[in-house]
Amino acid sequence: MEHINTDICIIGAGPVGLFAVFEAGLLKMRCHLIDVLPQVGGQLSEIYPQKPIYDIPGFPIINAQELVDNLMEQIAPFNPTFSLGERVDHLKKLEDGTFVINTNEGTEVHSKVVVIAGGLGCFEPRKPAIDRLEQFEGKGVNYMIKNPELFRNRKVVLAGGGDSALDWTIFLADIAAEVTLIHRGDTFRGAPDSAEKVFDLAKEGKINLVLQSQITAINGTGHLNEVIVQNKDGEVSSIGTDHLIPLFGLTPKLGPIAEWGLNIDKSAIEVSTVDYSTNVAGIFAIGDINTYPGKLKLILCGFHEAALMAQSAFKFVYPAQKLSFKYTTVYGVNTF
Amino acid sequence: MINITVEDRSGDVQTIEIPEGINLNLMEALKAYEYEMRATCGGMALCADCHCKVLEGWDKLPEQQEQELITLDSRPDAEQFSRLCCQIKVNEDIDGLKIRLLSED
Numbered sequence: 001m002e003h004i005n006t007d008i009c010i011i012g013a014g015p016v017g018l019f020a021v022f023e024a025g026l027l028k029m030r031c032h033l034i035d036v037l038p039q040v041g042g043q044l045s046e047i048y049p050q051k052p053i054y055d056i057p058g059f060p061i062i063n064a065q066e067l068v069d070n071l072m073e074q075i076a077p078f079n080p081t082f083s084l085g086e087r088v089d090h091l092k093k094l095e096d097g098t099f100v101i102n103t104n105e106g107t108e109v110h111s112k113v114v115v116i117a118g119g120l121g122c123f124e125p126r127k128p129a130i131d132r133l134e135q136f137e138g139k140g141v142n143y144m145i146k147n148p149e150l151f152r153n154r155k156v157v158l159a160g161g162g163d164s165a166l167d168w169t170i171f172l173a174d175i176a177a178e179v180t181l182i183h184r185g186d187t188f189r190g191a192p193d194s195a196e197k198v199f200d201l202a203k204e205g206k207i208n209l210v211l212q213s214q215i216t217a218i219n220g221t222g223h224l225n226e227v228i229v230q231n232k233d234g235e236v237s238s239i240g241t242d243h244l245i246p247l248f249g250l251t252p253k254l255g256p257i258a259e260w261g262l263n264i265d266k267s268a269i270e271v272s273t274v275d276y277s278t279n280v281a282g283i284f285a286i287g288d289i290n291t292y293p294g295k296l297k298l299i300l301c302g303f304h305e306a307a308l309m310a311q312s313a314f315k316f317v318y319p320a321q322k323l324s325f326k327y328t329t330v331y332g333v334n335t336f
Numbered sequence: 337m338i339n340i341t342v343e344d345r346s347g348d349v350q351t352i353e354i355p356e357g358i359n360l361n362l363m364e365a366l367k368a369y370e371y372e373m374r375a376t377c378g379g380m381a382l383c384a385d386c387h388c389k390v391l392e393g394w395d396k397l398p399e400q401q402e403q404e405l406i407t408l409d410s411r412p413d414a415e416q417f418s419r420l421c422c423q424i425k426v427n428e429d430i431d432g433l434k435i436r437l438l439s440e441d
Contacts (some may be wrong), residue, residue, distance in 0.1 A: 017381075047382050069403075117423075122378055127410030162410040184414060189406040248412045251440070252376060 002107045004081065007034040007317045009101050010234055011110035014042020014200070016287030017117030018071040023310035025078030026328065028336060029317045032109055033102070036122045036255075038085040041068035046250065054064030057298060067299075075336035083107045087122055091260050093235075097282055113313045116269060116285040117302070120252030128159065128246050130215055140224025141244050145172075150243075153177045157239055158228050159215055160247035161185055166194035166336050173206050180208040180239055182215060182229060210239075216243060255288075264307065265291055275312035276305045283314050284309045312326075338357055338426060343391070343436040344371060361425035362386075362430075363422035366437075374440050379422040380412055384411050385440045392434035413438055 006023050010017045013035035046065035052061050059067070059300045060225050086103035086111045091114065093099055101109040125143030127133060133141060145151075145168055155178040158169050166188060169181045181198065188195035202209035210229055216236070217228040227239045254267050263270040268291035271278055276286050284310050287302035295301075314323045337353040340362070344350075352369050358387040359435045360368065361384075361388035367373040368430075376383035390397065394417055408414040420437075424430060 043376070046382055047377055051380060073428070105439065120374070160408075160410065184412075185409055189402070189409050249410045252374075316393065 002083075004032050004083075004107065004109045006030050006081070006109060006111045008032070008113045008115055008313060009034065009099065009109045010115045010117055012034075012042060012117035012119055012287070012289070013037075013040040013082065014117060014119050014287065015044055015067060015071055015086065015299050016119075016306055017115070018075055018287060019303050020115055020117060020306040021075040021078055021080045022071075023306045024082070024313065025075065025217060026097045026316075026326070026333065026336070027310055027314045027323065029113075029310070029313060030080075030336070031078070032081045032083070032111065032286075034083045034086055034088055034103060034107070034109070036085070036087040036124075037250075040072065040084065041065065041067055042070050046123060052124060053299070057300060075316070077120070077333055079336070087255065087258065089256050091256075091283075093280065093282070099282065111283070113282075113316045114283045115309060116201055116257060116283065116291040116314070117287045117306075118257060118285075120288060121257060121267070122253055122255035123250040124253050124255070125246070126146065126248040127253040128215065128234075128248060130194075130218055130246075132218060133246075135223045136218060136220060136244070140223065140242060141218070141246070143246060145245065148172065151176045154242040156243045157182060157215075157241045157248060158178070159183070160189055162247065162249060163191050163194060164249075165247040166191065166198050168198050168245065169207060170201065173201050178241075179206075180210060180241070182210045182213055182227075184212065184214050185212045208239075215244075215246075233305065268295075274308070276309045277312060280332060284313065325336060338428060338431045340426075340430065341392075341432075341434040342366065342371065342372060343434075345437050346440060352375075356358065356424055356428060360426050361422050362424040362426055362435075363420070363435045366421060371437065372440075374419075377422075377435075381407050381420050381423050384408065384414075384420060387414070387438045388419055388421050388435040389415065389438060390417045390419055390433070390435055393430065393432055396430050396433060 007029040008031045010033045013033040045174040050064040051064050086105040089104050090102040101113050157180045159182045159249035162185040172179050201207045213229045213233040216230045219226040230236050271285050271290045273292045277282050286305040288297045341351045374385045386405050
């Protein structure tokens with residue numbers, strides 16, 4: 001188990017979480033960031049990396065991924081540490097007012113302050129509406145492929161029409177005993193090279209391509225062993241399989257945050273606009289995840305919230321010190 | 337007035353009257369009329385939170401652009417008459433449209 005000691009644990013490594021590292025760093029507070037996504041940038045990197053943003057002060061236009069890259073460069077002097085691809089499952093406040101945070105991957109973070117910059121919540125795999133799907137999770141149904149070796153010499157059914165469905169079909173064609181890709185359409189959009197490769201593999205008989213079809217049921221005793229498919233003409237067929245991997249992208253869920261005793265209003269955390277503190281002393285919420293009268297879900301508002309949050313967080317990290325406000329133009333960025 | 341009949345996610349059906357010249361897309365208009373609309377991507381046809389099934393008036397709608405088709409392709413519940421509300425401009429052309437909002441997830 002990895003154990004990390006830090007001043008501030010930031011949950012969410014989107015633009016606002018990243019910028020919070022800078023504001024904390026100016027006040028000599030170290031940060032560790034945790035994000036469920038495997039990369040930093042939150043929605044910007046996950047949903048619209050190539051989209052232009054027009055309302056970042058000082059940038060008439062900036063590409064979303066470029067903003068994330070710039071933020072990473074801006075915070076680099078403060079040496080933030082990261083646990084990416086991990087979901088925070090438990091948060092506990094200790095008697096001395098500090099916090100212990102545990103992730104689903106076994107990482108434990110001990111911090112004096114917690115900043116939730118979780119955007120829309122955790123990005124989780126989107127699940128198709130199939131009866132008893134959850135019953136077979138971990139018993140043949142997987143939404144992510146962490147270790148492809150798990151599928152070696154096994155029968156695998158993938159479902160979906162996006163890039164990840166195509167990429168994994170191609171990858172698993174060489175590993176699995178049998179690969180079937182089920183797609184509701186008859187064409188694939190997105191990367192044309194991958195689509196062509198999938199059609200070629202089907203022609204060569206290396207994979208089964210089931211188009212214009214949807215999964216209507218899954219069966220098995222204990223472990224999954226059958227997927228029932230219906231085509232657009234209503235014809236039903238059965239595919240014997242060891243695994244089903246639905247790949248329909250990610251969708252945000254508030255997730256475990258809802259269970260930490262915070263005041264929540266419609267999937268957002270209520271905060272004070274003085275310092276974006278929550279009802280639990282030492283826990284702050286900034287960016288799209290918080291709500292207050294007049295809230296605007298804008299990156300620039302999240303940046304402002306990060307700056308004010310850091311001033312209050314200082315009191316938890318350095319209770320014996322007095323904070324004197326300093327401009328970067330006067331003192332520069334003093335790294336540590 | 338532009339009349340749109342909306343069946344929400346709980347099955348309630350209501351006809352909303354939207355003033356002409358409002359300069360909103362249907363996702364934004366529904367949000368303004370207090371329909372639950374998370375709209376993760378804010379209207380870029382990337383998230384499908386505003387996914388709907390068109391019950392009547394399919395031919396009144398503007399043609400689907402590539403991004404909308406890509407996003408719908410990634411939805412397990414997309415079907416022949418699926419559209420993303422954010423890609424439908426509210427104007428007189430869509431008067432009489434009837435839609436069913438689908439689950440955000």
